[in-house]
Amino acid sequence: MSYLSQTDPAIAEYLTKELERQQDVLELIPSENIVSRAVLEALGSVATNKYSEGYPGRRYYGGNQEIDKIEAAAIERAKQLYGAEHVNVQPLSGAPANMAVYAALLEPGDTVLGMDLSHGGHLTHGHPMTVMAKIYNFVRYKTENDGTIDLDKLRTLALEHKPKIVLAGFSSYSRSIDYAGFKRIADEVGAITMMDMAHIAGLIAGKQLENPVKIFDVVTTTTHKTLRGPRGGMILAREQYSKAIDRAVFPGLQGGPHENVIAAKAVAFLEALQPAFEGYARQIMKNASVLCDELKNRGFKIVFGSTENHLILFDAFASKGVGGKHAERALDEAGITVNKNVIPDDTRPPLDPSGVRIGTPAITTRGMKEEEMKFVAEAIDRVLANPDDDSVKQAVREEVRTLCRRFPIYGDLSY
Numbered sequence: 001m002s003y004l005s006q007t008d009p010a011i012a013e014y015l016t017k018e019l020e021r022q023q024d025v026l027e028l029i030p031s032e033n034i035v036s037r038a039v040l041e042a043l044g045s046v047a048t049n050k051y052s053e054g055y056p057g058r059r060y061y062g063g064n065q066e067i068d069k070i071e072a073a074a075i076e077r078a079k080q081l082y083g084a085e086h087v088n089v090q091p092l093s094g095a096p097a098n099m100a101v102y103a104a105l106l107e108p109g110d111t112v113l114g115m116d117l118s119h120g121g122h123l124t125h126g127h128p129m130t131v132m133a134k135i136y137n138f139v140r141y142k143t144e145n146d147g148t149i150d151l152d153k154l155r156t157l158a159l160e161h162k163p164k165i166v167l168a169g170f171s172s173y174s175r176s177i178d179y180a181g182f183k184r185i186a187d188e189v190g191a192i193t194m195m196d197m198a199h200i201a202g203l204i205a206g207k208q209l210e211n212p213v214k215i216f217d218v219v220t221t222t223t224h225k226t227l228r229g230p231r232g233g234m235i236l237a238r239e240q241y242s243k244a245i246d247r248a249v250f251p252g253l254q255g256g257p258h259e260n261v262i263a264a265k266a267v268a269f270l271e272a273l274q275p276a277f278e279g280y281a282r283q284i285m286k287n288a289s290v291l292c293d294e295l296k297n298r299g300f301k302i303v304f305g306s307t308e309n310h311l312i313l314f315d316a317f318a319s320k321g322v323g324g325k326h327a328e329r330a331l332d333e334a335g336i337t338v339n340k341n342v343i344p345d346d347t348r349p350p351l352d353p354s355g356v357r358i359g360t361p362a363i364t365t366r367g368m369k370e371e372e373m374k375f376v377a378e379a380i381d382r383v384l385a386n387p388d389d390d391s392v393k394q395a396v397r398e399e400v401r402t403l404c405r406r407f408p409i410y411g412d413l414s415y
């Protein structure tokens with residue numbers, strides 16, 4: 001019996017049920033993944049007990065000899081992974097990492113050119129609901145009908161608005177970005193280049209997508225998406241911005257760093273440095289490409305036209321006459337976890353948008369390959385063709401369970 005089940009049977013039971021859910025469903029949310037047992041162990045370690053405000057070698061608390069080694073290892077490994085000059089591993093997550101960069105490099109009222117949310121950008125790239133949008137002036141660019149970003153239009157916006165930061169990066173965009181093109185435009189108007197690689201950090205670490213760290217001034221990321229580490233954030237930057245960024249993270253925005261999470265980040269970075277991680281990243285993209293083709297063959301309308309990374313956004317409403325909310329619920333009942341998502345200039349409300357966003361990082365971690373993607377596409381199609389038919393959903397649910405048991409996760413883990 002675990003300590004947890006003895007002291008807190010309620011939470012132990014919820015965790016057991018959550019573990020079973022993760023074991024038995026097709027996890028297609030593109031921002032999720034399945035971390036290793038080693039990452040879980042580091043997360044649940046004694047490093048959680050420690051206060052370590054400051055940075056390695058310069059702490060405001062005693063007793064940080066081993067913690068310093070852990071954080072230094074995380075920084076060193078991240079530098080190696082991306083070829084970065086400076087790394088800060090303390091941001092608590094992706095949103096705080098972005099906020100820290102804005103705080104470090106901008107004055108209130110300064111302008112950032114970022115991607116529109118409904119065209120694939122993240123909330124923290126200027127959505128009016130965020131605190132950041134109240135402090136800074138965000139001008140947002142959009143994608144074209146063919147799914148690309150028109151650099152001439154981006155340049156016109158940059159010349160007109162004179163941004164201090166030109167920001168690339170996205171949460172629901174499936175095409176690649178011309179970093180050199182962004183950089184040329186930023187240079188022309190004297191702006192700092194920032195890339196938020198949260199979604200694709202693992203594909204870059206696995207050498208399947210171009211590395212923006214070589215080209216851009218500042219790169220932010222989460223560590224829990226394709227990179228397959230613990231929930232958390234990270235900032236990589238040129239040396240000239242290092243002091244401003246470190247000061248903005250601590251004491252600017254945060255207090256004590258979560259050193260158990262930093263230990264887990266270090267473990268995940270070492271995993272990503274192994275040659276096998278390249279194979280993983282390559283398979284994520286192969287799987288996404290096959291899944292996208294299979295969906296197209298079944299009449300699904302793919303937003304942005306195709307995928308060049310790990311994610312696919314399809315217009316569920318235009319394809320199958322099912323709104324995003326209805327689609328998400330029906331698929332959930334069939335053991336397929338997805339998330340509803342807005343499509344460019346969506347006319348439906350944010351809580352019931354037109355799109356559904358899916359991705360292959362988690363199912364690829366389980367070991368699924370091209371063959372299984374055909375089943376996934378067919379299963380999605382069957383459910384969305386009959387979203388209210390319980391017998392169809394039950395049948396798919398059973399087939400999904402059978403498939404998942406062929407690709408088990410977390411063996412003897414229990415709570």
Ligand SMILES: *Cc1c(COP(=O)(O)O)cnc(C)c1O
Nearest residue numbers: 093094095122170171196198199
């Ligand atoms: C996920 C994501 C974030 C935010 O990360 P959280 O850890 O949820 O705060 C920021 N930017 C982009 C592009 C993302 O996809």
